[in-house]
Amino acid sequence: MSRDETKSILERPLSKGNQEFSLSLYTLLFAEMVRYCQDRANSLDDVADMLAEMGKDVGWRSIDLLYHREKKNKRDNKILDILLFIKKTLWTKLFGKEADKLEQAADDPRNYYVIEKEPIICKYISNPKDKSSLNCAAFAGGVIEATLCAGGFPCKVTTHWHKGTTFMIQFDESVVNREKA
Amino acid sequence: MTGSYYFALVGGSDRPLLETEFNQRREKEQRHLCQLIAHASLDLLEARARATSQCFLKSVDRFNEWHISAYLTPGGAKFIMVHDQINEDAVRNFFQDVNDIWLRLRLNPFYNPDGEIKNKSFLLRVRAIGQRYFGSA
Numbered sequence: 001m002s003r004d005e006t007k008s009i010l011e012r013p014l015s016k017g018n019q020e021f022s023l024s025l026y027t028l029l030f031a032e033m034v035r036y037c038q039d040r041a042n043s044l045d046d047v048a049d050m051l052a053e054m055g056k057d058v059g060w061r062s063i064d065l066l067y068h069r070e071k072k073n074k075r076d077n078k079i080l081d082i083l084l085f086i087k088k089t090l091w092t093k094l095f096g097k098e099a100d101k102l103e104q105a106a107d108d109p110r111n112y113y114v115i116e117k118e119p120i121i122c123k124y125i126s127n128p129k130d131k132s133s134l135n136c137a138a139f140a141g142g143v144i145e146a147t148l149c150a151g152g153f154p155c156k157v158t159t160h161w162h163k164g165t166t167f168m169i170q171f172d173e174s175v176v177n178r179e180k181a
Numbered sequence: 182m183t184g185s186y187y188f189a190l191v192g193g194s195d196r197p198l199l200e201t202e203f204n205q206r207r208e209k210e211q212r213h214l215c216q217l218i219a220h221a222s223l224d225l226l227e228a229r230a231r232a233t234s235q236c237f238l239k240s241v242d243r244f245n246e247w248h249i250s251a252y253l254t255p256g257g258a259k260f261i262m263v264h265d266q267i268n269e270d271a272v273r274n275f276f277q278d279v280n281d282i283w284l285r286l287r288l289n290p291f292y293n294p295d296g297e298i299k300n301k302s303f304l305l306r307v308r309a310i311g312q313r314y315f316g317s318a
Binding site: 008009012056057060061065068074075076077078081149150151178 | 233
């Protein structure tokens with residue numbers, strides 16, 4: 001064991017965060033997560049919920065670090081700013097590319113959409129016919145939700161099959177109201 | 182510089198995760214008062230946070246001779262300092278250094294989101310940082 005590994009996590013230097021690693025390993029790990037959830041869930045909705053819960057952990061842990069690297073001692077206090085942060089910084093960090101699209105719903109000011117044609121985590125997942133409603137990208141939906149909630153924008157994120165995969169973000173009423181003020 | 186400093190780390194759900202004091206030369210009751218002051222400042226802290234995109238929110242509140250400075254991390258953790266001396270630079274540097282170890286703690290998979298901080302070395306580090314900035318000259 002090298003000396004570095006014996007140090008407590010508080011003393012170790014933060015990684016620069018530009019490592020790359022293999023897609024097959026990444027998807028294999030994710031496939032195991034999906035299987036783990038599937039073995040323990042009663043319904044397909046349960047599987048999606050469990051994946052989202054796992055995603056939340058990732059989101060909650062990465063937000064502070066990513067801001068620390070990107071814009072030291074700054075936060076985002078506008079909806080659009082934090083959404084762009086998710087689309088660009090967070091997505092690039094987790095999935096190696098920016099999210100395809102970010103849209104605002106025309107009918108409801110509370111709703112925003114992040115659209116990803118082909119989420120990289122689902123690249124090798126093909127749903128059998130009887131499970132076609134399950135979208136494993138719910139994991140990424142959980143990441144988005146935790147990031148927004150931790151950042152002070154309470155919201156609900158749901159994952160749908162639409163133009164590829166669409167993450168529907170519905171903000172709390174209070175978030176939209178304070179933006180107007 | 183001497184003075185009394187009370188530091189509290191408050192999690193995303195307004196749950197206190199850690200508290201400590203530096204240079205407390207007052208009686209024990211003071212800690213309860215500081216807890217109360219820190220708690221009362223949370224609303225003002227949030228109001229200030231909406232208006233700025235800085236993490237360091239400077240002085241958010243006052244109570245008699247006490248000043249309340251705060252720092253809000255992008256991930257929603259609040260650092261609150263109740264102090265009786267105006268010493269903005271030291272407080273800011275202190276917050277930034279605490280943030281530096283806080284984000285490492287957050288990456289620890291054995292630390293639960295917004296859970297009580299049981300990691301002893303975290304408290305020791307915070308105390309060491311405090312000594313550096315607020316230790317008696």
